[in-house]
Amino acid sequence: MNGRLKVLILTKKFADKMPKHQHKYDMITAIEAEADVRYWHQDGHIDDILGALDFTPDFIFHYDIEWHHAFAPKISGLPSVSIPTGCYVLDVHYAPQIRKAYFNKTGKPDLIFSASKYPFLKAFPDCESRFVWLPFGINPEIIKDYGLPKKYRYSLAGLLDPRYPFRQEALNQMKGEEGFVHFSHPGHTTPQRPGLFINEKYASALNQSMMSFTCGSKLQIPVAKFFELPGCRTLMLAESNRDIEELGFRDGVNFVACTKDNLKAKALHYANEAEEREAITQAGYAFIHQQHTNEVRAKQFVDTVKRYIASK
Structure with a gap:
């Protein structure tokens, strides 16, 4: 595809209530350097959400639904949307039956990004054709050499x-x-x-x-x-x-x-x-x-999405 990718990211502002997970949110927001991004933080139907936006996204990225939607809102209508969709998987051991239902019925993402590779493929071998490996990255503003003595x-x-x-x-x-x-x-x-x-x-x-x-x-x-x-x-x-x-x-x-x-x-x-x-x-x-920085991961994410869209 030509031009800058437009991405709608469906995620909660989870780092506000769970600051331990700031590094995950930093990895999400790093995508802004590589694409035009809009966020949606509340539960809702995807048609209503798209109607409220100031742009039409090329790709919809629903963050991880795990732990009873601790990280992402509940979004209905995703299987029927004409825009390509993707999701993220952090913990492969979370409620396998809920995962499978989301992958195959309630969400039906075109791409399934996962922080792990072999553990994911072991847990969900039927999803291999949609699997994309996107491991964690670091925020080099936080994870760095502070020059401190080795105490x-x-x-x-x-x-x-x-x-x-x-x-x-x-x-x-x-x-x-x-x-x-x-x-x-x-x-x-x-x-x-x-x-x-x-x-x-x-x-x-x-x-x-x-x-x-x-x-x-x-x-x-x-x-x-x-x-x-x-x-x-x-x-x-x-x-x-x-x-x-x-x-x-x-x-x-x-x-x-x-x-x-x-x-x-x-x-x-x-x-x-x-x-x-x-x-x-x-x-x-x-x-x-x-x-392995968030910037590297953002490029990998956007390149993957662009290739997928071009293939369609």
Whole structure:
């Protein structure tokens, strides 16, 4: 197609009530640099919404319906609209039957963008022809090198529950080591308040960590921390998975792959090998800021939509 893409994005202003999820909203608004964007935040019928707009979109993007529409409004009439549509999928484990009904009946998106690849295709193999991989990106205004001294030798941030056995094992093995700190999860729905461990406060803590542990849960998804840790110029020690390997993460090059059996040994090794540690840390930082920013994701999104429209 010729000219600038016009996109209607159906999403709630979820970061206002759930500031922990600001990074997701930043990824949405980054599309504005590549396309003409209008937003719709309330429930409604798509015909009424289109009638209220000051432009006719080329593409309608309905953000994720998961967790009882925590992120996106309830929109009816999408299957009958003549404009191409797409949606986003964050957590593939959310209510599979509701997902399938949305994919095939209540929403019927032409394109299904997902933050994960192999976990999505495992959960919804029948949707492969509509699948588009759109992993998380970083906002380089937040996820960056703040130039802070490395106050913590080892850190662990995020949820600790049975879904994240690697993280729990990292805590169990490292909690007695000098220089280890665990940053508790701030809560998905915790309202904004001074000192909340999000955004700059969170990124600064990562930047002050010589190295930090993470994983993609039992589902082996490319969670945001895979991009945030190296993006804050921290050596990432992580349980690897197919998604991050396909995205360009290389063990010993831009991060350190670990298992529950060797995570402590690798942490102690890199604590004592400054030159090797710095080389991987710097490579990881450059890799994220060159290939995995929200700006890169916005271009990928718009290019995909334009190709789809051209194919029709």
